[in-house]
Amino acid sequence: MIEFFPPDIFEGDHETLFEIIREIGLAPEQRFILGDHTARFERELALNLGVADVVACSSGTSALTLILHAMGVGPGDEVIVAAFGCAPLAATVVNLGATPVFADIDPWTMVIDPSDAEACVTERTKVLLPAHVFSVMADMPRLREIAERHGLRLVEDSAVAQGAVLDGRPAGLWGEAGLYSFVQVKSFGTAGEGGVVVTDDPELARAVRMLRNHGQDGRRRFLHHVIGYNSRFDEIQAAFQLHRLPGLPQRLERRARIADYYAERFAGLAEHGVLAPPPGRNGRCYYVYTLLTERRDALRDHLARQGIAGHVYYPRPLPAQAAFAGYAPAGRRWPAAEQASRRALSIPVHPLLTDAQAERIADAVCTFASGPGRP
Template identity: 65%
Template sequence: MSTATAHDIPFFPPDLFDADLDTLLEVVHATGTGAAQKFILGEHTARLERVLRDRLDAADVVACSSGTSALTLVLAAMDVGPGDEVVVPAFGCAPLAATVIARGATPVFADVDPVTMTMDPDAAEKAVTGRTRALMPAHVFSVMADMPRFGELASLYGLRLVEDSALAQGGTLAGRPAGMWGDAGVYSFVQVKTFGMPGEGGVVVTGDAELAVRARMLRNHGQDGQHRFLHHQVGYNSRFDEVMAAFQLHRWEGFEARLARRAEISAYYSRRFAPLVENGITAPPVGGDGRCHYVYTLLTERREELRSYLAARGVATHVYYPRTLPAQPGFAAHAPAHGRWPGAESAARRNVSLPLYPHLSDAQVEHVADTVCAFAEESAR
């Protein structure tokens, strides 16, 4: 990679869609002036679902209003509700707990591996009780959860397996795409995700055609799509926007190239950072199976010092999930009063993420890596 000078490198880039703005305006105009006047769940949405279904070799893909909504639709399609328990990671995004609680069920928090930050299968197994209905592991940052092991646990205990793959679109493990390991998975299209867009949206992906039928009905107030105002059950307003569907179809052609660039940047970071473990900075491994290059995250006890050092040199960083889920005020009532989740607590205390997006230049990437390495060297003196 080329020699870098100092840069101002944002963590959340403001220009993610600059190259596609003309197309976005054209799509808005075409949808708004089209004879069909179809703004939700039209042919663009159906085509996007088909494109993703064929890519995944899934039974079906159901587009909906967000990744969070996709998890809710999956749980609802499985009839998870009051009296049920769902085992979820103690570290991760709020929807892991919130969607379970919204269904009237109880999230049971299992600890995570302190390095991968994904749910520990052994801890998850210990959390299973006679009330457990499902396991809900989540892929985190750039590493997929141990889905083969969770599949074994689900079979052993007769549980449903919900794969929170919201951030892992494009990742594979043992040749199987993220999202296709459980009864159902989800993707999020929020702008910074690997297939992000300038709006909210997501999909349910599944190999279970019957579950997909139920999710499709639930996303539109319990209607079946054939008979308007015939509500087979209580559903949700979780419909997909036609403008965004058309825009995503436009961007689909470049998806593989953007994934490849993310992987290239991640691999460069990891090669540069591998020796820093001796200085108390742990980086993800170079390449390997089960990687999904959404966010590049380091672990260090000197997080705030590293962030300040990087910021002074023009590199913005971000801390995801600085609290464990059981420690969140909204979820604390659903956790044991004196429970401990040491892996999750370590992850919440130590994680810090670096800029990772496809249009980072080689010079910018090298500047980020140089700055992290310089911090480690100075700290070791």
């Protein structure tokens, strides 16, 4: 079986992980959160990215909440998000008392459609919140220009795009703030939960840093300047991520090479009703590799019969989910998001795939596209 996410993702790091647990667990200071490892991890990541500040916190969802809270998003405010994507995009907005406004997506890249995002702007819009989801970054130059023209704050949900670089600028650094998620399966996943906020704005960084630890400023405990959250970062995760950081470019390159190979193999499949993502390296992070086909379920079954696991992100657009139905204006449709939820199938692209496995996957997709049932 070729798994969608490799179960042995940290196999080469087990000894180091156990050593870190031993070291931190037995250290005289008994410091398990927000200690020296976290501070060093934040500094190294900031240096690596060329950004002014990095604030480590408990998850990508929490990072998004801290940013939006620090920007003062609350009741009466609207935040524009894509109608197709992960729940935290809209849930973080709702949990702050604000209103998510859903814009449709580009039918091919499946990221927010800038024209539709602009059409969603009202006098209540506070934040434009694009997310880079299916390996392709949103059109940040256009979104930036729209945000500037309408006086909106621009936040980039780069949770799954760590490592993508668009026109020389990394994902996360196009807006006023960005974030990365470290859940195991992400491009810089860890053996647990975690996330970071990245920003060049020192005031925003200061506010986020306070909010992540109950509104304290890090100098004196039990002095609460604002009401915050418990979103502290774990020392074991920090030490483990410091250990994994130098290998990140190599793992990203492996993902990108597999994607290059798929792009080559799948280039002629569009006429057979199987559409691969636009090829290339600019603005890409191959966290997933997602095909579009009207015969999505048949493709998934075909791959499964060959021992290859596919993954459906996401079976419904956000406004069609029960949780967010109250934020879907009556009669409003999101045709591209609806189409994507019917057609998208992601195939394995993780860095532990061997060349032979990538070839087996590509062969299986090509056989399906040219086989019976093709349009």
